[in-house]
Amino acid sequence: MKKTIQIKLISHTKLDPQKLLFNVYKECYGNSKSEAGKEIDIEEKLFNTGHHTPFSHFNLNFQIKNVSIGDVIFGLHLVNPFYNSDQKSGSFGLRFYNEEDIDFIEDYIKGFWALKKSEIKAVIDYVKKSHETYQLNLPKAQNMAQELLKKERPYASDQFIEDRSEKIAQEQLRIFIPSIFPTNLVYSINLLSLAALYESSWNPVMRFLLDSMAAQVINKYPDLSFLFKAKKRKKNFWYPKMKEKKEGAVDFELKLKLMNYDLKFLKNAASFIVPRENAMYEIDKLHYLPIFMNNNLKDLVVKVNLPIATMSQDQRYRTIRRSRPVFTGDIYLSVIAKALGLAKDARKILVQWRSIYKNMDKTLATVLAPLGAMVEYTKKSSLNSICHEQAGRLCWHNTRDIYELSRQLRSEIKERLGDTELVKFFEPPCYRKGKCWRGPLYCGRDLINRQEENYFVKRLV
16 A cells, blocks of 8 residues: 555544534523523634634544654644644654655655755765665764773663663764655644644644644534635745855754843742642643742743754753744764764765755755754743743753753853752652662662762763
8 A cells, every 4th residue: 555644633622613612602601591402603703793702612632743853843733733643653663764765855855845856866876875874874873882881881780771772873863864854643632723723824734734733623513614624724835944154064962051040030939830740740830830930921042053953852842932943054973973973974965965955955955954954943831831841851861862962052051150949849759869760760870979960961872
């Protein structure tokens, strides 16, 4: 069977949306006697009068298969915070970045973009060479990961090292993989957000995805067709700009810079309420407890420069506001890729991709970007949001790059603010207690010598 994008509505709110919306209408505006037993015209009574909130009570869950990673990063997960999503792991997922996907990728491109034969050839050549670099070096990367793990985590079990080395090799070499390789996810969204995303969809694949989602909703509930009008759609497509520079560079580090903060607020114990463990574990309650409401009034602003593979992980925290990402024109080289001497390979891949970006459709070039392509954007986080994001990020269970961003932020805060309560929040539980809170997932690092200078260090892997 030929591989294709699949979008399937797998579940939704059980109550018919007409009845659900009528019940909501009655609670807000209805007179129990005059409205008893009646139905309303939800388009006329609710939608056209601007009473859109009731539509958010109807929820839908879609299973999406074989959509490109790039169309998730720069599409479904980019802007809208009103969704939930569980995506196949790029680190733990088995049979990821497969050679047999290349034929599918060619069909994927031909289905959404009109290219000349010479352009198709150039694109597929780029995809094949990128994948070849990844595949050929994967065994060496796994061996190196094992050696580095033994050096860095002296108490890790042999089984842990064997299992984790495969994961680490995959995540450190995926920087060469074009983000057009396919992934799967379950995507949950309410009806009003679906309608907004339908009108806003800003590239060819998003249009296709939202067309399919809308069609499945309309097929079940024809009365909702007024929510999905093609003539209301955004006419122009969007894509990330690229900084103008003659040629790109190979970057060996992620960068984070603290741009803005309120020192007086942070040092005032009466204003900034530092969360304790019982407010965070096992369920995070920072955005639910009244005592922490004032923490929402002040922000930390940071600028980050990171590969899009790390940006994908960073998107998980949807209470954090982000600016539009910009391609820097550079490519990231991970620790293991650098140690294997793959800088020249990275540069070749970067040159090919930059040529595609310059000469072809920019929405296509965006999803062809290697997962190591560097992007820059600004993040603005309330103190509750930053605590929610950073809780556990300095645990070595996280990827090296996510850990490194958190380490840099902690260092910047300590340098500028001193030993505030916020700095203490960046300490993983094992630093305070000398015991791993993840039990059997213990990373194997030294928990006995817990001096600050040797605990918050740059990791190898």
